[in-house]
Amino acid sequence: MSRIYIFDTTLRDGEQSPGCTMTQSEKLAMAEKLVDLGVDVLEAGFPIASEGDFQAVDAVSRHFPWVEVAALARASTGDVQYAARALEHAKRPRIHTFIATSDIHLKYKLRKSRAQVFDDAVSAVSLARSYTDDVEFSAEDATRTDPDYLEQICWAVVEAGARTVNLPDTVGFSVPEEYKQLISRMVNCLGDRATVSVHCHDDLGLAVANSLAALEAGARQIECTINGIGERAGNAALEEVVMALKVRNDRLPFETKIHSEKLYATSQLLSSFITFGPQPNKAIVGENAFAHEAGIHQDGYLKEPTTYEIMTPASVGVPETRLVLGKHSGRHALKKRAEDLGFSLSPQLLDELYARFTHAADKKKGLRNEEIIALVHDVLDSAPAAEPVSVDSL
Numbered sequence: 170m171s172r173i174y175i176f177d178t179t180l181r182d183g184e185q186s187p188g189c190t191m192t193q194s195e196k197l198a199m200a201e202k203l204v205d206l207g208v209d210v211l212e213a214g215f216p217i218a219s220e221g222d223f224q225a226v227d228a229v230s231r232h233f234p235w236v237e238v239a240a241l242a243r244a245s246t247g248d249v250q251y252a253a254r255a256l257e258h259a260k261r262p263r264i265h266t267f268i269a270t271s272d273i274h275l276k277y278k279l280r281k282s283r284a285q286v287f288d289d290a291v292s293a294v295s296l297a298r299s300y301t302d303d304v305e306f307s308a309e310d311a312t313r314t315d316p317d318y319l320e321q322i323c324w325a326v327v328e329a330g331a332r333t334v335n336l337p338d339t340v341g342f343s344v345p346e347e348y349k350q351l352i353s354r355m356v357n358c359l360g361d362r363a364t365v366s367v368h369c370h371d372d373l374g375l376a377v378a379n380s381l382a383a384l385e386a387g388a389r390q391i392e393c394t395i396n397g398i399g400e401r402a403g404n405a406a407l408e409e410v411v412m413a414l415k416v417r418n419d420r421l422p423f424e425t426k427i428h429s430e431k432l433y434a435t436s437q438l439l440s441s442f443i444t445f446g447p448q449p450n451k452a453i454v455g456e457n458a459f460a461h462e463a464g465i466h467q468d469g470y471l472k473e474p475t476t477y478e479i480m481t482p483a484s485v486g487v488p489e490t491r492l493v494l495g496k497h498s499g500r501h502a503l504k505k506r507a508e509d510l511g512f513s514l515s516p517q518l519l520d521e522l523y524a525r526f527t528h529a530a531d532k533k534k535g536l537r538n539e540e541i542i543a544l545v546h547d548v549l550d551s552a553p554a555a556e557p558v559s560v561d562s563l
């Protein structure tokens with residue numbers, strides 16, 4: 170099975186997005202969690218961008234010497250030198266240098282010709298190689314770049330010593346089939362001289378789909394972030410990529426070294442450091458990812474979990490499946506919850522409880538355990554003395 174390298178950029182692309190700034194100690198705690206999770210490359214910052222980023226790269230390099238630590242640098246002498254300095258204590262340093270290659274970026278942002286950008290890319294990679302063997306080049310906005318020109322640059326940077334060539338969908342514009350074709354072309358051009366990497370943004374909600382499509386075309390590194398944080402709509406979510414490969418290994422025969430049962434804790438730690446958590450219906454780590462409210466779903470789930478769950482909560486480290494007791498819930502789930510709370514009710518009492526429950530649930534978004542217990546007590550208080558009830562525990 171082909172091995173896929175997970176390049177985590179939570180601390181760089183993720184951290185540079187609104188509401189995601191982290192302190193030095195938070196970055197270190199996050200880095201520890203990511204290392205423990207099993208990421209292959211940890212992009213710790215963009216040293217020239219801020220003193221904090223420089224310090225973060227330096228601190229992560231010192232604390233986790235056995236980890237491959239990457240630092241971002243524009244394709245310029247100063248940036249590359251600064252990234253190299255930040256990585257001075259890393260045992261496995263990677264300099265990740267980039268320049269935009271699309272005409273729209275060349276014309277309006279860089280105001281440079283294709284020839285100048287070509288030269289800058291090659292010079293930056295050559296300089297980076299004088300510090301480390303492990304150099305990655307990214308062609309920013311690759312998906313809106315003339316493919317012939319992109320191919321020429323990719324070939325030249327590999328000649329100059331880049332070991333990894335990343336083709337970002339910087340603005341989240343591509344669609345899976347199209348991205349797959351682009352990656353396929355570059356993989357064919359570079360052969361086994363370099364690892365082709367993908368870095369997809371989620372502006373159209375396609376970051377994960379595009380990343381997975383690229384694997385089928387021969388990409389072997391995916392750049393992604395926890396909870397999918399990152400510029401604008403974010404990056405491909407690490408947890409979604411990893412679980413898609415795990416759950417659909419029949420169609421996607423690739424493996425990563427991620428310990429998936431640590432995904433939820435990693436997501437939770439990140440949420441505690443930044444200003445927002447994943448939306449409740451976020452795949453894998455959202456609050457509702459393993460919650461069921463509809464009666465038919467709860468009934469099916471209680472009979473056999475695989476009816477409505479394609480992976481176990483334990484496989485991603487979520488403590489347990491949540492049966493939400495709300496107005497869509499059924500009798501089966503209510504009975505189970507009453508039992509979990511220590512009450513074995515006769516069918517008659519359960520009928521009475523269910524009637525009271527649906528009445529209450531109609532007015533609320535969901536009932537908490539204390540409210541269920543109160544309803545059970547109401548039912549018991551109003552039951553005829555002869556009605557059988559056993560209380561297992563209180």
Ligand code: KIV
Pocket residue numbers: 182267307308309310335337338339340368370
């Ligand atoms: O989105 C992008 O193009 C990037 C590069 C710097 C890799 O983040």
Ligand code: ZN
Pocket residue numbers: 182337339368370399400
């Ligand atoms: Zn990016």
